[in-house]
Amino acid sequence: AAWQRLHQPSAAAKALLRTLVVPVAIAAITAWAAPRQFPLLVQALLSVCIVTAFGPLMYRVVYQSLADTSTLVLLIVSVGVHFAMTGLGLLFFGAEGFRNPTFWDQRFQLGAVNLNGQAIIICTASLALIVLLWLFFERTLFGKALRATAINRLGARLMGISTHTAGSLTLAMAALIGALSGLLIGPTTTIFYDSGFLIGLKGFVAAVIGGLASYPAAAIGALFVGIVEAFSSFWASAFKEVIVFTLILPILLWRSLASGHSDDDH
Structure with a gap:
């Protein structure tokens, strides 16, 4: 430059x-x-x-x-x-x-x-x-x-x-x-x-569950994702990834409804 x-x-x-x-x-x-x-x-x-x-x-x-x-x-x-x-x-x-x-x-x-x-x-x-x-x-x-x-x-x-x-x-x-x-x-x-991509996506799900702003909440979200994935491996091993990534949908919906507005509107 x-x-x-x-x-x-x-x-x-x-x-x-x-x-x-x-x-x-x-x-x-x-x-x-x-x-x-x-x-x-x-x-x-x-x-x-x-x-x-x-x-x-x-x-x-x-x-x-x-x-x-x-x-x-x-x-x-x-x-x-x-x-x-x-x-x-x-x-x-x-x-x-x-x-x-x-x-x-x-x-x-x-x-x-x-x-x-x-x-x-x-x-x-x-x-x-x-x-x-x-x-x-x-x-x-x-x-x-x-x-x-x-x-x-x-x-x-x-x-x-x-x-x-x-x-x-x-x-x-x-x-x-x-x-x-x-x-x-x-x-x-x-x-x-290529393992990092899947691990990173699961970490992103855990961070979203934790609110993307709190380290302890993100850690709790990671533990929750790990527990869900572990139980999914026994109940429906072919769909364990789908089950884990589906967790993000209700969390995003709840956060969208709770926020009430978007910063882009200002």
Whole structure:
């Protein structure tokens, strides 16, 4: 952008370097470390770092120039990005599924319930993420800047908030949470190149049930979706996905009737 406006190749080169230096460096470190079979925690840390580093890069390449467009345009572009990433996942990882080793394979008996160490890690990490996200958005300046940008980009820009930095930070956080979630659920189920889409849709159903604004409510919604899916697997396994996604219809209807108006009317 600086090259186009000011015809300064050096400025464009510096901008390109700032954009690529972190992803390329982490990718190089990962490529060097991959054949050396480091401990599981080191491999997990490298996996989280490489995915997180490509979050801001994705924002810079895809979303930054479209940040001021309508939500519909962003949704259409996101669908295109999803199909592109799915194709790249098929190219790099193949159609076979993978399971990473468990981080803690200890088993516990709690009455009639059998618990394993991986499930405890997942629950602990989920609670920690809920608390950290709440503290970030409620107590930190960066979190409040992200909230302001999400509510009104123009107003946030007028108040001196860099909306581009907010977008990069948002994609970095999303990539971090996605990478961490993939590592945590990897030992419990087989992960394919396109598994994230279905998991993300179920997470969206849980978030809608929780109101899209409350972390504890979203967690309760996720537990409800999981329970419904588990019972559906026994009662009507061929329709368990349909049953789960049908849950969103009465919730949306109730919220539409309860709201009474739309913000677009003002």
